[in-house]
Amino acid sequence: MLSERQRMILSAIVDDYIRSAEPVGSRSISKRSDVSFSPATIRNDMADLEELGLLEQPHTSAGRIPSIKGYRYYVDHLIRLGGVKEQDVKRLRGLVAEKMNHWEGAVSHAASIVSQLTNYTSIVLGPDSFHTSLKHFQLLPLTETTAVAIVVANTGHVEHRTITLPEGVSMDDMRRIAGLLNDKLTGVPFYKVKTVLYTEVANELRSYIDHCEHILSLLEDTLKEETEPKVFLSGATNILTQPEFKDVDKVKGILDVLEETPRLMQLFQSLSEGIQVRIGTENGVEAINQCSLVTATISADGHLLGTIGILGPTRMEYGKVIGLLDYLSGDLTRLYTRLYK
Amino acid sequence: MLSERQRMILSAIVDDYIRSAEPVGSRSISKRSDVSFSPATIRNDMADLEELGLLEQPHTSAGRIPSIKGYRYYVDHLIRLGGVKEQDVKRLRGLVAEKMNHWEGAVSHAASIVSQLTNYTSIVLGPDSFHTSLKHFQLLPLTETTAVAIVVANTGHVEHRTITLPEGVSMDDMRRIAGLLNDKLTGVPFYKVKTVLYTEVANELRSYIDHCEHILSLLEDTLKEETEPKVFLSGATNILTQPEFKDVDKVKGILDVLEETPRLMQLFQSLSEGIQVRIGTENGVEAINQCSLVTATISADGHLLGTIGILGPTRMEYGKVIGLLDYLSGDLTRLYTRLYK
């Protein structure tokens, strides 16, 4: 249980440190216009807060900085959400409208604007396979033995890949197979596709083609790509402007995670709906122990349509970021329902 | 006109500096087993080479480092191309085969392996619009008023986008339009598409639809994306391991260029066929004056199918990189002809 004054002091320290990136001393707090305590009083409270694990001291003769636990308390209890500036609203509106006819494009574009507005890195995940189903499957012949397979999802997302026909399978065979797939798989969520493929589809297929195992695994491969959600990055270099990351080695670790999609996805595991904040070690990924991630899910009537994450230093402007994401996720949900319903 | 000894010294300095990133002194050269001159002799030649602008001195009491001009001479006259190691060949072979059924995937994947092998950054440009033509255009209805437009290129590349039907245009109208487009545009190179669209297609269209300007610009937008070649990046963070880029500010400038596609494309302007080396300021882009770019085009019978670029410090292992790209471009050309011919 913190006293009112302690809460105020913690809040002041977090705010100051977010702004300056430098340890905050008792004197600088007592000089604030809304504070009427002497530095000594504040020092006592600061010592208490440190004992509670909410503050840390880089070294004896420096000011205090918030600990992970301190940030957590701040985010949970003290934060004041930033409103979204009129001009920013306009910027988001205008530019999203521009890309309106391409859902994933719109989302990732919006995120890239947020990244510019905040000077942090934005990460966008497309719809996941639990909420996406197959809408259409099509084959377009390219040459005698090659064709483009096109997979369209109910979200409007399209995935494609060039396939080479196996020996002894004609383009006509493939056309029939494509028809079969549309019959059997339309409307099936992608996470179930593999199962259906090897049961229903396989049965039919055996009736008129031998050695269909090869074809099945080819189809599975083709459809598999859709299962993995797409990832978009923007403003990855923004971390470089943060003073705490002026050391190249620290930055390398972070950028490496961003560059490798699988490691990046790890960050987004076990997220629940709405807006979530993960501070420092809470992320559970070694390399970004010094970063915080704010995520917002975008969904319309039960469908998870995407996730937007903002990655910055633990010393992040939480209020501003949460405010922006809150606004944005609402706006994008509205956009989606208008477009696709 | 350089003497044989001067050429040897220049070569030795470049090689040493590439390896160590530190100024090379006369003593260290004279100690090489294949050298039989005294440091003093070497110093004299070094002074000459400096006067010719091939070498530079960071400060009076340091060794020499190659200048841009020095690297240029090295690349043009002294370089020994690196062979490709057996294990690297296997790696490239195996992994390219894996992605074989997806041309751009294969190229970008190969490039990412090169980036790992060299520890530099690889940049891949897809086929450009001069050598790509429309293969097929298709519309798939999503809802009452929206549809996915799919554009397939002769390279097997697929581009898509969700469009919203304009007021007063039915899905049936759109279907007829799609048929028309396939009639008129199949086989047309993308850089001509706009022209054909506004002449031939527009004429037909006017005969049965009013106010078709809106539709035309919608179609143009849809087809335009294909015009811009796709860009793939890999190993962007590798620069961070180079000692000359341990300063965050320098790195920031470079990574910023990599992150913005248009600025990145600028680097690839006015490239000719085959392998090209651009050293430091030769790139003509301020931010990467300290980097070199080695590019290789991949083409089969007149079609430019892609460009692979390797970006590293001016102190780059030119021999190794050129050797790898040379091998790779040949291999990919073979792969392409096997797949699509």
Next chain:
DNA sequence: ATTAGCACTCATGATCGTTGAGTGCTAACG
């Protein structure tokens, strides 16, 4: 409970030799 006073700590930054790698020049050598 708050605060003034004070001794104490310690990162930061300036100053100042020391060191050593590397140079340019001159004079001797073959």
Next chain:
DNA sequence: CGTTAGCACTCAACGATCATGAGTGCTAAT
């Protein structure tokens, strides 16, 4: 004349020393 030994000179890098000052914890007075 080309090559080399010898030598004085330069200058970045490093470490030691010291002053500075921001900030603390503790004690005693209010």
